[in-house]
Amino acid sequence: xxxxxxxxSGIQGRGEFVRLALEDAGADYIDIAAAPDGDxxxxxxMERRDLLRPPFAPPFLREGDLVxxxxxxILLYLGDRLGxxxxxxxxxxxxxxxxxxxxxxxxxxxxxxxxxxxxxxxEDQKSEALxxxxxxxxxxxxxxxxxxxxxxxxxxxGDAYLVGGAATYADLSLFQLVEGLLxxxxxxxxxxxxxxxRVAALRERIAARGRIRxxxxxxxxxxxxxxxxFRHYAELDP
Amino acid sequence: xxxxxxxxSGIQGRGEFVRLALEDAGADYIDIAAAPDGDxxxxxxMERRDLLRPPFAPPFLREGDLVxxxxxxILLYLGDRLGxxxxxxxxxxxxxxxxxxxxxxxxxxxxxxxxxxxxxxxEDQKSEALxxxxxxxxxxxxxxxxxxxxxxxxxxxGDAYLVGGAATYADLSLFQLVEGLLxxxxxxxxxxxxxxxRVAALRERIAARGRIRxxxxxxxxxxxxxxxxFRHYAELDP
Numbered sequence: 001x002x003x004x005x006x007x008x009s010g011i012q013g014r015g016e017f018v019r020l021a022l023e024d025a026g027a028d029y030i031d032i033a034a035a036p037d038g039d040x041x042x043x044x045x046m047e048r049r050d051l052l053r054p055p056f057a058p059p060f061l062r063e064g065d066l067v068x069x070x071x072x073x074i075l076l077y078l079g080d081r082l083g084x085x086x087x088x089x090x091x092x093x094x095x096x097x098x099x100x101x102x103x104x105x106x107x108x109x110x111x112x113x114x115x116x117x118x119x120x121x122x123e124d125q126k127s128e129a130l131x132x133x134x135x136x137x138x139x140x141x142x143x144x145x146x147x148x149x150x151x152x153x154x155x156x157x158g159d160a161y162l163v164g165g166a167a168t169y170a171d172l173s174l175f176q177l178v179e180g181l182l183x184x185x186x187x188x189x190x191x192x193x194x195x196x197x198r199v200a201a202l203r204e205r206i207a208a209r210g211r212i213r214x215x216x217x218x219x220x221x222x223x224x225x226x227x228x229x230f231r232h233y234a235e236l237d238p
Numbered sequence: 239x240x241x242x243x244x245x246x247s248g249i250q251g252r253g254e255f256v257r258l259a260l261e262d263a264g265a266d267y268i269d270i271a272a273a274p275d276g277d278x279x280x281x282x283x284m285e286r287r288d289l290l291r292p293p294f295a296p297p298f299l300r301e302g303d304l305v306x307x308x309x310x311x312i313l314l315y316l317g318d319r320l321g322x323x324x325x326x327x328x329x330x331x332x333x334x335x336x337x338x339x340x341x342x343x344x345x346x347x348x349x350x351x352x353x354x355x356x357x358x359x360x361e362d363q364k365s366e367a368l369x370x371x372x373x374x375x376x377x378x379x380x381x382x383x384x385x386x387x388x389x390x391x392x393x394x395x396g397d398a399y400l401v402g403g404a405a406t407y408a409d410l411s412l413f414q415l416v417e418g419l420l421x422x423x424x425x426x427x428x429x430x431x432x433x434x435x436r437v438a439a440l441r442e443r444i445a446a447r448g449r450i451r452x453x454x455x456x457x458x459x460x461x462x463x464x465x466x467x468f469r470h471y472a473e474l475d476p
Contacts, residue, residue, distance in 0.1 A: 051392070052392050052393075053328075053335075053389065054385075054389065056339045056342075056382075056385050068331055068335065069335050069339075070335045070339065072310075072338060073331060073334050073335050073338055076334070077331060090303075090304055093315060094291050096308075096311050096314070097293075097307050097311045100310060100311055101294045101307075101308065104294075107345060111349065111353075115349075115353050115354065116353065116366070116369045116373055117369075117373035117374075120373075125369075128353065128366045128369070131354045131355075131366070132354050135357060135358075150292065151291065151292065154291075154292070155290075156290055
């Protein structure tokens with residue numbers, strides 16, 4: 001069955017977490033964002049009145065009649081099917097918990113440049129953004145990355161992966177999170193990663209995986225920019 | 239097996255979503271927050287160095303050796319065991335998606351009074367809170383409640399419950415969300431609920447369930463107040 005991934009075109013956003021899992025597994029999928037009229041297709045689908053389970057927001061995945069929204073729920077579903085999860089229930093739940101924690105960081109990273117609301121431009125909430133970004137840099141990035149470092153160190157099957165002895169979608173997502181933080185907050189993130197060597201090594205390990213490397217080098221990956229979730233504004237990472 | 243629920247004492251917070259599922263099912267559980275030294279127990283457990291899968295934050299659930307954090311992951315797990323989910327995979331995923339969307343609203347509700355960060359008092363971020371709350375009241379509460387109304391209307395098994403023909407943890411969580419919004423933003427929420435009669439009816443339906451009603455009347459439920467996630471500040475709902 002061909003998967004269809006629906007997300008906005010032109011930004012990595014939350015869709016990229018799903019895309020990395022599909023790419024790493026070599027899955028057969030259609031990326032709606034890559035179509036010339038991708039955004040129109042996405043909106044038309046969401047507005048279908050015969051849709052029994054309409055997503056609240058993208059990204060969402062279609063597989064036949066099944067429509068799944070919410071990044072972590074999509075990855076929970078795909079992880080089992082793409083060999084990017086564990087068959088052990090405790091490990092499977094652990095991967096999901098980690099993913100949900102990554103989702104929390106992603107939400108906070110977004111709110112550094114949009115602390116008031118997504119309906120306003122960054123420039124219209126810049127003074128608030130300066131305050132929120134300071135809190136994110138000084139307290140949240142260290143706290144989160146230290147937790148990822150700790151759980152890697154405590155993995156009974158070695159510190160190469162977050163869950164068990166092989167890569168799961170949670171590792172792919174942590175790679176993406178670190179990439180995003182390095183883009184948006186390079187000074188802060190580099191300095192925190194010095195104290196989180198396992199996280200830094202995991203990032204390299206994931207980037208070197210065959211299909212991930214091929215994808216990163218393919219030109220198909222959207223670049224980070226100031227339209228997405230991870231935005232670099234120099235004043236927010238002085 | 240007795241469940242142990244770990245959460246901060248004195249506030250409903252995210253722990254209440256788990257508590258409602260345990261109460262509705264009549265589950266055998268120990269509520270650590272109800273112990274006189276609950277917070278110390280919680281912190282001592284989180285700091286255990288032999289913990290292979292340390293939670294990032296409360297709430298978390300223990301069942302024997304299993305430790306699960308993240309409210310939506312806990313409910314995904316408990317839903318299957320407490321008869322508060324569906325055996326149908328599409329419905330089970332749908333309940334989880336809805337729960338994750340409720341978690342998004344909860345995060346946004348929190349950020350109305352803490353738009354800069356949880357490390358500062360409300361009074362120290364009040365001007366930002368006024369702006370963020372306006373956005374939440376005018377755009378987000380209506381958008382979310384209209385979505386819940388729409389998915390109830392589209393449920394092929396009737397509009398009494400969110401998923402299938404019986405109550406799931408998602409219904410209990412929507413009840414709690416609406417209670418919280420009515421406490422924090424009474425004017426806005428009441429006016430939006432007029433246009434979301436199915437959501438309003440679901441709230442009444444859940445409140446009337448035997449064990450939920452008994453719990454609400456038991457005196458064991460912590461009251462909403464200005465320490466938790468849903469806080470009422472008159473200036474934020476003018």
